[in-house]
């Protein structure tokens with residue numbers, strides 16, 4: 007254990023102009039946001055309503071958008087700037103992987119899905135040849151409950167959204183990353199399969215030592231899945247901590263409003279407990295946050 011945090015986000019801001027590039031009024035989509043993911047693998051959730059700045063944070067962590075102010079350090083090293091210790095693109099892609107909202111957009115309709123997994127293994131030099139690429143893809147697919155044989159020769163239209171999101175997760179796992187940034191990863195997945203994907207994330211944290219940033223507007227899955235939660239409103243973090251503290255005893259009116267927006271929040275919590283039991287497996291080390299509130303590492 008080195009004690010170096012996986013990710014340190016410090017005073018991060020991103021400004022845009024509202025109403026046109028020139029002459030539009032400047033505003034901060036993300037305003038002075040700070041948080042840390044410790045060395046111990048965990049799920050850190052960023053929750054907020056539409057437009058609160060969640061995706062902009064994800065895009066800055068994924069280096070798709072430059073911060074206007076502040077810094078992001080990955081394993082103690084800066085993501086941007088010109089310093090010698092800046093993480094280069096190749097290393098970055100091995101350490102940090104994205105999972106996006108719509109798995110159907112993550113793959114081309116004209117290539118068999120397994121081609122993406124092989125390509126990831128070769129491009130990120132996890133494999134030196136096709137045989138090794140197939141082996142790496144198979145290991146990753148098995149860790150999400152699939153196999154190379156099962157997906158071989160199939161195109162996206164032959165999978166459900168849930169299966170395809172599992173394949174996206176497998177693709178992200180191929181380089182054995184330290185961090186996965188998942189932006190609304192279950193919002194387009196059929197409700198009946200949503201919890202199996204969420205449980206899969208917990209399983210991956212426990213078994214593969216990968217940390218997750220889970221971005222969502224859905225308080226109930228965040229509560230269930232997370233070790234830490236930050237609630238965002240108009241670009242700022244308004245409340246953060248362990249889910250049981252925040253969501254069982256919200257301090258901010260905005261958090262209470264978010265909770266009220268879920269029609270029957272009490273029912274959802276007990277529904278999640280039941281689903282947790284349904285999907286429980288001796289191999290899955292995680293027990294739900296509901297039953298075992300996580301400690302803030």
Ligand SMILES: Nc1ncnc2c1ncn2[C@@H]1O[C@H](COP(=O)(O)OP(=O)(O)OP(=O)(O)O)[C@@H](O)[C@H]1O
Pocket residue numbers: 022023035054055056057058059060061062063223
């Ligand atoms: N490239 C851009 N140019 C101008 N404004 C932007 C840009 N990207 C995001 N914004 C604005 O920044 C604010 C935050 O957007 P962001 O997508 O980060 O929010 P979000 O919480 O992820 O919302 P959603 O859940 O709807 O995706 C919004 O007002 C959005 O319109």
